Amino acid sequence: MKLLEDRIRTDGKVLPGDILKVDSFLNHQIDVKLLNEMGKEFYRLYKDQGVNKILTVEASGIAIASITAQYFDCNIVFAKKSKSSCVYENMYTASVASFTHKNVNDVIVSKYYISKDDRILIVDDFLALGNAIIGLSDIVSQAGATLVGCGIAVEKLYMGGGNMLRQKGIRVESLAKVSLMTDDGKIEFAD
Amino acid sequence: MKLLEDRIRTDGKVLPGDILKVDSFLNHQIDVKLLNEMGKEFYRLYKDQGVNKILTVEASGIAIASITAQYFDCNIVFAKKSKSSCVYENMYTASVASFTHKNVNDVIVSKYYISKDDRILIVDDFLALGNAIIGLSDIVSQAGATLVGCGIAVEKLYMGGGNMLRQKGIRVESLAKVSLMTDDGKIEFAD
Numbered sequence: 444m445k446l447l448e449d450r451i452r453t454d455g456k457v458l459p460g461d462i463l464k465v466d467s468f469l470n471h472q473i474d475v476k477l478l479n480e481m482g483k484e485f486y487r488l489y490k491d492q493g494v495n496k497i498l499t500v501e502a503s504g505i506a507i508a509s510i511t512a513q514y515f516d517c518n519i520v521f522a523k524k525s526k527s528s529c530v531y532e533n534m535y536t537a538s539v540a541s542f543t544h545k546n547v548n549d550v551i552v553s554k555y556y557i558s559k560d561d562r563i564l565i566v567d568d569f570l571a572l573g574n575a576i577i578g579l580s581d582i583v584s585q586a587g588a589t590l591v592g593c594g595i596a597v598e599k600l601y602m603g604g605g606n607m608l609r610q611k612g613i614r615v616e617s618l619a620k621v622s623l624m625t626d627d628g629k630i631e632f633a634d
Numbered sequence: 635m636k637l638l639e640d641r642i643r644t645d646g647k648v649l650p651g652d653i654l655k656v657d658s659f660l661n662h663q664i665d666v667k668l669l670n671e672m673g674k675e676f677y678r679l680y681k682d683q684g685v686n687k688i689l690t691v692e693a694s695g696i697a698i699a700s701i702t703a704q705y706f707d708c709n710i711v712f713a714k715k716s717k718s719s720c721v722y723e724n725m726y727t728a729s730v731a732s733f734t735h736k737n738v739n740d741v742i743v744s745k746y747y748i749s750k751d752d753r754i755l756i757v758d759d760f761l762a763l764g765n766a767i768i769g770l771s772d773i774v775s776q777a778g779a780t781l782v783g784c785g786i787a788v789e790k791l792y793m794g795g796g797n798m799l800r801q802k803g804i805r806v807e808s809l810a811k812v813s814l815m816t817d818d819g820k821i822e823f824a825d
Contacts, residue, residue, distance in 0.1 A: 466744065466747075467746065467747065468709075471711065471712065471714065471743075471744055471747065472709055472710070472711045472744070472746075472747040473700065473703075473709060473710045473711070473712070474709055475700055475703040475704055475708075475709060475710060476707075478700070479704070501692065501693035502692035502693040502696060502712070502714070505693060505696040505697050505700070506696050506697070506699075506700040506710070506712075508697075509664065509666055509669070509696070509697040509700050509701055510700055510701070510704075512664075512666040513666055513670070513701075516667075517666075518659075518663055518664060518665055518666065519663070519664045519666060519697070520662065520663045520664070521662065521664070521693065521697075523662065523693070552662075553657065553662055553663070555658065555663075556658065556662065556663040
């Protein structure tokens with residue numbers, strides 16, 4: 444999606460440690476007009492798939508998921524993060540290692556809000572190693588629901604998470620696929 | 635707002651410990667159509683105030699803020715929570731005690747995303763003691779920006795936070811004002 448790639452080139456910042464900072468428009472300050480264009484694109488890609496629920500994880504996935512849900516005319520559910528390894532009542536649970544924050548969280552979703560009849564689109568802002576998506580798709584499986592696919596804003600293609608998911612048979616559509624990023628600020632996108 | 639009050643009566647759950655659980659439609663699963671009606675109402679209330687930015691705090695304020703921002707045609711900024719009392723570079727910081735979670739977080743906002751020219755509407759899902767709003771309004775002050783007011787989904791009127799803010803001269807508009815809530819599940823709203 445050229446609009447997003449252009450915005451990353453203009454306003455994104457590459458920081459040492461393989462960090463792509465997009466917090467001026469995507470995950471701290473949020474350009475809701477841009478999110479609307481992204482939501483439209485996810486809808487174009489998945490509109491024939493009978494999506495009836497969008498699943499994301501707090502916090503930075505919530506805005507994209509909410510705006511996108513308007514196009515699918517459906518609810519969203521956001522998985523909550525919990526530091527503790529508690530046993531939760533009536534919750535689906537999965538462990539997710541964070542590349543950015545260098546820690547492991549449980550992500551939890553109430554059993555009341557995903558059911559076997561749901562056809563779920565997972566939406567998130569970033570895909571690097573794919574750990575968050577693996578955790579969310581595990582929760583979809585636990586619920587016996589159908590995972591239609593994933594809609595990702597920015598995929599770090601060179602980190603392999605997206606292709607690992609694709610090899611598992613999960614459909615992954617990313618609006619900007621970063622193929623190269625260097626500490627001196629260079630960034631390239633795959634087609 | 636009758637639509638929200640009715641929804642709380644139908645799908646909300648009062649739990650012991652003064653907890654109003656609305657996670658089937660407001661802050662875990664999210665009914666985006668309902669949020670759109672809430673966003674329209676916030677716009678009706680504040681449309682003449684020159685709002686150019688909506689400020690909220692992660693995680694559950696993000697969805698309402700994002701949907702509402704579409705009516706104001708503006709960006710949102712969400713304050714991030716941080717457990718640690720670090721000194722942050724280029725960040726406005728305020729401490730916020732959470733009624734629900736019984737802990738204290740720093741909330742932080744990048745200095746790049748709020749400026750003295752901003753006219754800010756704070757949006758959040760709940761208002762109880764008002765600590766989150768005090769923290770966010772402190773950040774607005776630090777930035778030298780103008781706080782136009784607050785748009786709250788559910789105010790626990792009897793806890794006094796809303797009226798404390800109003801007495802400070804902050805405009806607070808709440809779409810559902812809970813005046814009474816009892817452990818046996820009874821709930822009443824003020825006009």
